[in-house]
Amino acid sequence: MEAEKILEVKGLSTSFRTERGVMKAIDGVSFHIRRGEILGMVGESGCGKSVTSQSILRLYDEKYQVKYGGEILFAGKDLLRLPEKEMQKVRGNDVAMVFQDALSSLNPVFTVGHQIMDTLRIHQGMKKAQAREKAVEMLRLVGIPSPEKRVDQYPHELSGGMRQRVMIAIALACQPKLLIADEPTTALDVTIQAQIMDLILDLNRKLHMGVMLITHDLSVVAEVCSRVAVMYLGQIVEEAGVNDIFDNPGHPYTRGLIRSIPRIEGEREKRLYQIAGTVPMLSQIPQGCRFAPRCPRATEACRAQMPDLVPVSGTQRVRCWHADGAPA
């Protein structure tokens, strides 16, 4: 039996007003996350994966900068239509976020305990002593040794891995239904990355929350995610279960990405596979399929018209005119 959908994003688009006109950073993104599942969102720089996550929490300046379209359904409400005051109750409470750079996301002038307590006191209305107790408990939960001592330390006194653990402790303090982790381990070493990923997996199982993991690293996705969405130039080009993505990728971009990862095991080819060309700028989005100029299988049809994200099998959806054909 499938768990309930806790988040459903329908046709989300986010445009930014810039000096050079309006740029549509993401265009018609639709996906959902179920309770207890980890959805991986992958793509290269500039594909819109972070914009998608920040749009879910509406972190952009709506007055001057950004315009949203579509729907973000969370617990029966459309987050895009929620007044700011209501939205603030969602952020950090029902939906929490962990950012890439823990040092710049933590406030340097407050102790880490204070920052965890803040969330608890605002959202849960806890008293100071009670919040402090809970903060220590959270630090213990995320595997920080001697939490009674650490709770009174400042971010600069902790190592990079510890800071990321504190970020996770803050995010999880109010027991969110959904955790958005935006490149949580990119700045960390592999041994620390392994620790943090194990922690996220462990907490995901224990607390049964949904996780949206944003990363550029397909190997991390292979290890922890149950489903994957691949983004290219502001659109989802493929969405499938993690085994399908790696065993039977449907979109030429997904195939290219997977073939260009240097592998740690198995056959080692003389040269790495490379995807031709570079990601175009947002101001120069190609006609038709956005990947067509770099695609080895592009035909006239691809250059003329944009394909839809269509199901090719039970759970796999692909945005490609050639998706039903045999893989190249």
Added chain:
Amino acid sequence: MQANREVVLRAENVKKYFPIRGTLGRVVNNVKAVDGVSLSLLRGETYGLVGETGCGKSTLGRTLIHLTPATAGSITVEGRDLTKLTPKEMRKMRRRVQMVFQDPYTSLDPRQRIGDILLEMLEIQKIGGAGGERRALVMEILDKVGLRPEHFYRFAHEFSGGQRQRVGLARALILNPDLIVCDEPVSALDVSVQSQIINLLLDLQEERGLTYLFISHDMSVIRYTSNRVGVMYLGHLVEEAATDDLFALPMHPYSQVLLSAVPSANPHTKKQRIVLEGDLPSPINPPGGCVFHTRCPYAMGVCEKECPQMQAVMPGHRVACHLHSQQSAKEEPNHGV
């Protein structure tokens, strides 16, 4: 690996300490960034140097080509000790040894056109005659790294990340060096661009017989680029082997940890991970004995007291670990590896 290949660079017991000064500029302690590393680079090979943040791999790379002077030890290139050269002699030596940096944006002058940056190198080294000849050399090198002639007139900010790394490569190549130290040349790049730059590096090596010292924290990238690999931990080289040997049979506990932590791009393999306790100790007061003993799952009594020396356990495979040294193997018959 043939044993009789020509050695391009030989480093012996190289140390690099950064002094910490207290009141009145007195040296109160040292950050022991590199603490007694010996290695040789053979002509035409890629030597991969891998390790985590703060292990001293970048400092070693810089010290080896004398971008920062070594505190102790000798570095021999073409029979001459770099640590004893005068600045003038060193400038001449720079033609032989060059560097590619991790972040090509901050390592390129933002106010100079790319062409001028490259021309300047030729002027300093007095290579080529008047403007015309040097210009032709620059154009040739731009073409080699996959840039177009019009890029000669561009500034660094006008390039994408991948293109900037190509410029960094052009700058290292233009003096036609024997050895290039590549310090994390692809870690700032996306996967698809990363594979382009790695392939370019491999092509250039084949064409020009270059020797690379390839510094990276990414084991998978090292596996694709390097013939031999050295693993560093806290300023020490702890293991060195041919790439396939190291990945098939890592001997040092730290190498095993490092390899087991790398996520695999295959959802079907569930790896047995060795999770390392704690954080990296400070290089100001590194642990006595073996530097890894505080976090090592196999630590024994001797590890706290004695620092293990690099020893060959197989031809071309050196390890600094008491588990593999002869006498301690007798004392401790059921060691864990």
